[in-house]
Amino acid sequence: MASQSPLVVKVGGGAGIDLDLVCDEIAALVADREIVLVHGGSQRTNEVAAALGHPPRFVTSPSGFVSRLTDRATLEIFEMVYCGQVNKSLVERLIARGVTAIGLSGIDGRLWQGTRKDVLRVVEDGRTRIIRDNYTGRVERVNRTLLDNLLTSGYLPVLTPPAISFAGEAMNVDGDRAAAATAAALGASELVILSNVPGLLADFPDPTTRIPYIRPGDLEPLAQRHARGRMRIKLLAAAEALACGVQRVLLGDATAPRPVARALAGEGTVMSGEWQVASGEWQVARVKQVSELI
Ligand code: ADP
Numbered sequence: 001m002a003s004q005s006p007l008v009v010k011v012g013g014g015a016g017i018d019l020d021l022v023c024d025e026i027a028a029l030v031a032d033r034e035i036v037l038v039h040g041g042s043q044r045t046n047e048v049a050a051a052l053g054h055p056p057r058f059v060t061s062p063s064g065f066v067s068r069l070t071d072r073a074t075l076e077i078f079e080m081v082y083c084g085q086v087n088k089s090l091v092e093r094l095i096a097r098g099v100t101a102i103g104l105s106g107i108d109g110r111l112w113q114g115t116r117k118d119v120l121r122v123v124e125d126g127r128t129r130i131i132r133d134n135y136t137g138r139v140e141r142v143n144r145t146l147l148d149n150l151l152t153s154g155y156l157p158v159l160t161p162p163a164i165s166f167a168g169e170a171m172n173v174d175g176d177r178a179a180a181a182t183a184a185a186l187g188a189s190e191l192v193i194l195s196n197v198p199g200l201l202a203d204f205p206d207p208t209t210r211i212p213y214i215r216p217g218d219l220e221p222l223a224q225r226h227a228r229g230r231m232r233i234k235l236l237a238a239a240e241a242l243a244c245g246v247q248r249v250l251l252g253d254a255t256a257p258r259p260v261a262r263a264l265a266g267e268g269t270v271m272s273g274e275w276q277v278a279s280g281e282w283q284v285a286r287v288k289q290v291s292e293l294i
Contacts, residue, residue: 006034006151008188009260010179013041013086014196017254019093022194025260026156027097034151036186037094037101038159038179041086042068042230049077059122059131065236066229067136069120070172075135075162078172079105082160090158102155106139106163107170111147112178114140116165137171139163139178142185176237184244191241192263193234194254199269200235202226214271216242238271248272 007029011022026035045068046056054077057069070078087103094101106112115138120131150157159182163173176193183191200222202209214222216239223235238249249271252263262268 004033005189006036006186007260008036008038008179008183008186008191010038010176010191010193011040011254012175012193012195013039013043013045015043016196017194018256019090019254021257022254022259023090023093023097023099025258027094027099029260030099030156034156036147036151036157036159036182036188037090038175038182039082039086039090040175041082041160044086045078045081048081049074052077059120059124062121062123062128065233067174067233068172069122069131070135071133072135075170075172079162079170082162087158087160094156094158099156100154101158102150103158103160105160106173106178109143109146110164111143111159112139112141112161112163112173112181113143113166114138114163114171114173116167116169116171135162135169135171137163137165137173139173139181142181144185147182147186174233174237176234177240180237180241180244180246180249183241183246187245189247190264191238191246191249192252192260193237193249194252194259194263195234196253196255197231197251198253198267199251200226200231204228204231211269212266214269216271216273219271242271242274 029035049056054073058066059069060066083105091101091103104111117137118134120134121128122131147157161173161175161178162170165171198207199210202211219235219239223232227235241249250263250268252259252268
């Protein structure tokens with residue numbers, strides 16, 4: 001195995017993403033470089049939640065980020081889909097391609113730890129209100145020892161939310177930000193975030209308006225101007241990764257072959273450089289590497 005730092009790849013769960021193509025490429029790349037795969041699954045979760053009579057609800061934070069409202073029932077549906085179906089189908093695909101993949105949620109071995117935000121402030125119809133019974137949080141600590149042990153033993157970790165709170169409660173976390181925290185904790189030089197768009201588009205959904213390169217200082221204003229919904233969180237995750245020492249964050253398109261190589265070659269949106277804390281509203285989080293068992 002080459003001495004390069006591990007590559008962290010996050011693959012989303014949006015319509016049109018081809019997980020077979022992603023797994024084909026990862027199976028080829030892992031011969032030269034350690035890889036950690038982080039995945040989403042929000043579209044499938046929405047479908048299953050609706051089928052189970054508990055349709056998804058999304059809320060907007062005062063700083064404009066959209067997230068899934070996660071009560072206990074939603075958390076359990078989320079676990080069924082992310083940890084059960086999506087995680088195992090990725091592990092199965094990778095094993096079929098000769099890769100010794102191992103699926104873990106952020107709960108397992110306290111891989112992703114953080115503080116549960118049980119009370120949430122949301123904006124609805126222009127008014128701020130408080131929501132309780134919320135099972136979400138943010139990854140503040142990554143159990144690097146666990147990941148190092150798996151990588152050294154030749155396993156390819158396939159990681160999924162939820163994470164675990166410091167008090168030991170499962171909590172939903174954003175997959176892009178968890179991937180950023182993981183890349184930071186591993187000292188990864190690159191984080192590739194794959195979804196169903198070619199990158200950040202100045203005029204979504206027009207693919208000809210892709211923004212090829214963003215300097216850290218421009219991330220927040222560009223996000224305010226162009227990114228809607230979940231794309232804003234991807235850019236926040238990118239800022240967090242850069243703030244924690246990841247050198248390049250690459251947004252790429254997982255609907256066509258060789259998405260990782262194309263993203264690394266700059267065919268999506270490249271973000272690199274040192275994050276300067278701007279005067280804006282983004283609270284860029286720093287993650288702790290946990291190098292002892294916690
Ligand atoms: P995933 O589930 O793959 O993590 P998301 O669906 O959460 O990805 O985020 C990607 C989505 O962000 C795109 O499918 C698109 O609908 C949305 N989006 C909003 N604004 C933009 C933009 N300016 N450029 C590209 N995508 C955008």
